[in-house]
Amino acid sequence: MGFWLELAASGLITGGIYAVVALGLNLQYGLMRIMNISHGEFLMLGAYLTWLAHTVFGINPVAFLPVVAIVLFLTGLAVYRLCFRRITRTSPSVEIIEARSLLVGFGLMYLVQNAAYMTWGADLRGYSFLADAVEIGGARFAGNSLLAFGFAVAASLALLAVLRWTMLGKAIRAMMQSPTGAQLVGIDTAFLHPAVFGAGLALAGVAGALLSMVYEITPGMGEPYTVTALIVITLGGLGSAAGCLAGGMLLGLVEAFGMHFTSPSLKMLLSYAVFIAVLLARPKGLFAR
Amino acid sequence: MTLRELLGAIAAGALALAALPWLASDFLLSLALTCLMYIGLAVTWAMFSGATNYLSLATSAFFGIGAYVTAWGFGSLPYALVVPLGGLAAAAFAALVGAGILHLRGAYFAVLTFGLGELVRHAITYSEKTYAHTVGRVLQDAPESSVVYWTVLLVAAAAVAACAAVRASRLGLALAGIGADEERAQTLGVDTRAAKITAFAIAAFFAGALGAAVAVRWTYIEPASVFNPFIGFQTVLIAMIGGAQTLAGPMISAVVFSLLTELLRLQFPYAYLIVLGVLLIVLVLYLPGGLASLVGRWRRVRA
Numbered sequence: 001m002g003f004w005l006e007l008a009a010s011g012l013i014t015g016g017i018y019a020v021v022a023l024g025l026n027l028q029y030g031l032m033r034i035m036n037i038s039h040g041e042f043l044m045l046g047a048y049l050t051w052l053a054h055t056v057f058g059i060n061p062v063a064f065l066p067v068v069a070i071v072l073f074l075t076g077l078a079v080y081r082l083c084f085r086r087i088t089r090t091s092p093s094v095e096i097i098e099a100r101s102l103l104v105g106f107g108l109m110y111l112v113q114n115a116a117y118m119t120w121g122a123d124l125r126g127y128s129f130l131a132d133a134v135e136i137g138g139a140r141f142a143g144n145s146l147l148a149f150g151f152a153v154a155a156s157l158a159l160l161a162v163l164r165w166t167m168l169g170k171a172i173r174a175m176m177q178s179p180t181g182a183q184l185v186g187i188d189t190a191f192l193h194p195a196v197f198g199a200g201l202a203l204a205g206v207a208g209a210l211l212s213m214v215y216e217i218t219p220g221m222g223e224p225y226t227v228t229a230l231i232v233i234t235l236g237g238l239g240s241a242a243g244c245l246a247g248g249m250l251l252g253l254v255e256a257f258g259m260h261f262t263s264p265s266l267k268m269l270l271s272y273a274v275f276i277a278v279l280l281a282r283p284k285g286l287f288a289r
Numbered sequence: 290m291t292l293r294e295l296l297g298a299i300a301a302g303a304l305a306l307a308a309l310p311w312l313a314s315d316f317l318l319s320l321a322l323t324c325l326m327y328i329g330l331a332v333t334w335a336m337f338s339g340a341t342n343y344l345s346l347a348t349s350a351f352f353g354i355g356a357y358v359t360a361w362g363f364g365s366l367p368y369a370l371v372v373p374l375g376g377l378a379a380a381a382f383a384a385l386v387g388a389g390i391l392h393l394r395g396a397y398f399a400v401l402t403f404g405l406g407e408l409v410r411h412a413i414t415y416s417e418k419t420y421a422h423t424v425g426r427v428l429q430d431a432p433e434s435s436v437v438y439w440t441v442l443l444v445a446a447a448a449v450a451a452c453a454a455v456r457a458s459r460l461g462l463a464l465a466g467i468g469a470d471e472e473r474a475q476t477l478g479v480d481t482r483a484a485k486i487t488a489f490a491i492a493a494f495f496a497g498a499l500g501a502a503v504a505v506r507w508t509y510i511e512p513a514s515v516f517n518p519f520i521g522f523q524t525v526l527i528a529m530i531g532g533a534q535t536l537a538g539p540m541i542s543a544v545v546f547s548l549l550t551e552l553l554r555l556q557f558p559y560a561y562l563i564v565l566g567v568l569l570i571v572l573v574l575y576l577p578g579g580l581a582s583l584v585g586r587w588r589r590v591r592a
Contacts, residue, residue, distance in 0.1 A: 035396040086574050098395040099344050103529065103573045106522060110566030114559040227407070230400050266415060272408045279401060280389060 006141070007256050013145050015252020016152035017207055019245045021225050022232035023159055024203035030176050030239030031196050033097045034084050037105035039229060040222025041112040042201045046072055046208030047217040048120060054127050061129055061213050065151070065206060072205030076198030079108070084197065109223070116219035126216035148210040155206055156245045163241055172196060176239045224268070231275040237285025246287065292457040296450055303446035310435035322438050322503070324547040329445035329499050330520070331527040331539035333492040336452040338525075339533025340464035341485065343391070344399040349521035350406035351379040351493040355500025356515035357413060360426045363505065368432050372440060372501045379497020380490040382409075387489040391482065394471075403518070410516035417512070425511030432505060440502045448495040452536060455491065464488055523550070526565065530572055532581025542580060 025039045046068045053059040053067070083104050091097040134143050163169035171192060174182040183189055207225075211217070232251055236243025251274065258270040278286065309321055330348055338345045355375030362371045390401050417423050431437075455461045463484040466474035475481050504510055527546050532538030553561045576582065 029396070035399075037400075083570055083574065090577075095342065095395055099342065099399075100573050100577060102344060102396055102399055103525075104570050106525075107566040107569035107573070110522075110562045110569070114562040114566070118559040118563075227400075227404065234397075263415075266411070268407060269411045269415065272404050272411070275404060276390075276401065276408075279393065279397065283393065283397070 007260055008253065009141060010145075011253040011256030012249055013141075013149040013252070014255065015249035016149045016156070017211060017248075018225075018228055018232050018251055019156050019248025020152045020203055020207040020210075022229040022236070022244045022248055023156055023241060024200035024207075025226075025229045026233045026236070026239065026241065026244050027172075027196050027203075028200040029233065031172060032084070032088060032193055033094050034088070034101040034197070035098055035105060036084075036108075036197075036200070037102055037226055038108035038112060038222075039105075039200070039204055040224070040226035041109050041116075042072060042075070042222070043204040043208035043211070043225050044116060044217070044219060044222035045075070045112065046205030047212035047221065048116065048125075048208075048219075049205070050209040050212045051125055051127060051217060054129070061209060062147070062151075065209055068205045068209045069202040073198040073202040076201035077194050079201070080194040080197040083108070085194070088193065113219055113222070120219060122218060122220075124216040124218055126212070129213045142214070144213040148214050151210055152207070155203065156241075156248075159203070160241050160245070228271060231271055231278075234275060234278050234283075235286050237287055240285065240287065243285055243287045247285075250286075292453060295453045299446055299450050299453065303442055306442055307439060310438055315434065318434060318438055319506075320548065320551055322434075322441050322506075323551055324544045325438075325441050325445040326499050326503055327524065327527055327543040327547045328540050329441075329448040329495055330524040331531065331543045332452050332536065333448050333495040334524050335528040335531075335533040335535075335539045336455055337464070337488045337492040339528060339535075339539075340456075340461065340468050341488070342468045343394070343485070344525075345402045345489070345492075346399055346518075346521050346525065347383070347386075347402035347405045347493070348496050348524045349516055349518050350402075350409050351383060351496035352500035352520055353406065353409060353413075353512070353516035354379045354382055355497030355502075356504035356510060357512075358497070359501045359504035360428065360510040360515075363428055364430070368436070368440070368505065372444065372498050375501025375504075376444075376494040376498030379500070380494035382497075383493030384486055384490040387486045391485045391489065403521075406516055406518060406521060410512045413516075414512045425509050428505060428508055428510060431508065434506075437502065437505055441499065444495065444498045444502055448499075449536070449540065451491060451495070455488070456536065460484055460487060526569055528579075530568075530579055532579025534578070535581040538579050538581035 021039070021043060025036060028034045028036050028039075049068050049071060050061050050064055053064045054061050084101060087097055087100045087104065091100060129144050134141050134146060161169075163173060171182070171187045174185070174187060175189070175192060179189075208217075208222075211221075215221075228251065232244060232247040234247075235250060236245070236247030251271065254274055255267055255270055259267055262270070306321070306325075310318060313321065330352070334345065334348055337343065355378065358375035358378050359371050362374060366374070386405060390398065393401060414424075417425075455464075463474065463479045463481070466477070466479055467481050467484065471481055500515065504515065507514065523546065527542045528539040530546070531540070531542030550561070572579075578585075
């Protein structure tokens, strides 16, 4: 019993992180059709920032979370201003925005990832934080992964609440439904687009910071998370934040149980199989009506 | 230029290049081989993706499949047979997968094709580990470097000729129609599905054949090196920078970039990729039509 609980919980913990990573990407894609394939690279930046703060200055990683979020938010504003603003303004159609932003994303991926390799080298880095085991209902968990899970769920729920109940969230949802209509009723695109892009990167950074508490980090750690985020978005449906949360948890569970019954080296294969199956069978997402 | 003149020019160019093994040093020959490989990859990528605006990142998957056909077949089969077999395997894979995913557009298609490379890589890694109990395979008695060079030259020339022929054919028009407006093309009676699958498979054939031909250069073949996503990215980059709507653009930029890569990548691996990234961003933002669009602009200014 304890074993199955542990397996399910470990799936949900990874799933929580997946949800946060995917939420940021989903916001950007759903709102602006920007397919930012370098999303995972900013997750990696968040992880390295936290690692630096903890090992060099001895700052508590949890206390550092808001700083990571703000730094990545500002980075997002800068990246949007430098790269994506021009694309959204000059592209004749949505499809071309998608294609061009994808290519720019690849460029950013090269840029950020290799800059990180140059700065920090290819070694695995890590620190020990709350690594003691906690026992709940006969199952044992590392304290740091429970903490990461708690923060991931809290961040996802906070975002859902903002989208659902605030004026800002209403404006964002309106823009997702009809960009032109939203502009006609006076929603300010010039303010919302960069802000949402920044928020997406901030979420990625927070996810990275949480991951750095649990796992060791490398400059190449972000790429698999980008792919996973895309899978989660496909599962949950484009532009659906609640779907993202559910999809993330679901993928976490599928991976945990799938790896247990087959073999850990099949993890990526399992994710891709889920991805392709969903794309073929339900391209609008599992929860689409 | 008519198609016949163009094909003649391609044949003449290939014949001239065939003399290289007698003239150049080993280093220059391997440089030329890399150039030819990227010419073949970029031109066929542009034939499908440039015309239809379906951004395919599956090149590394096709290339790797070809290379693995060599890894499995070389030794028991002659080199001259392994190369077309590699192409056929990749083309069959592309047709099969294409039938399933070519109705997806935009980012989904791009991400899914990128995933294909990873999927095949992980599948091969797993099956080699479980059934053959190896991580990689060693190739023995590789053909001479001049034979490899001529083979790659032949495949690359065939790729360019095939692209020229496709561009001049009904299929080429159908592809361009799909790129401009797929629904309109459908309404006008184009079988868009068949056109897309055919072109996707043709592009895959050449990528696979090139993978199979080049694989003998490496004495040791493992999934991580032949399914290197870098080959796919570099191909896309070359075609986009050269101008994916043209035939000559990708060829010229393939030469420039292969030389740059070979000269800089080993010495400054990270810095080179950073520069590549910045270049890609700047180019997409300020010159989305590629270098070939500069020529058009210049002509218009002069006229």
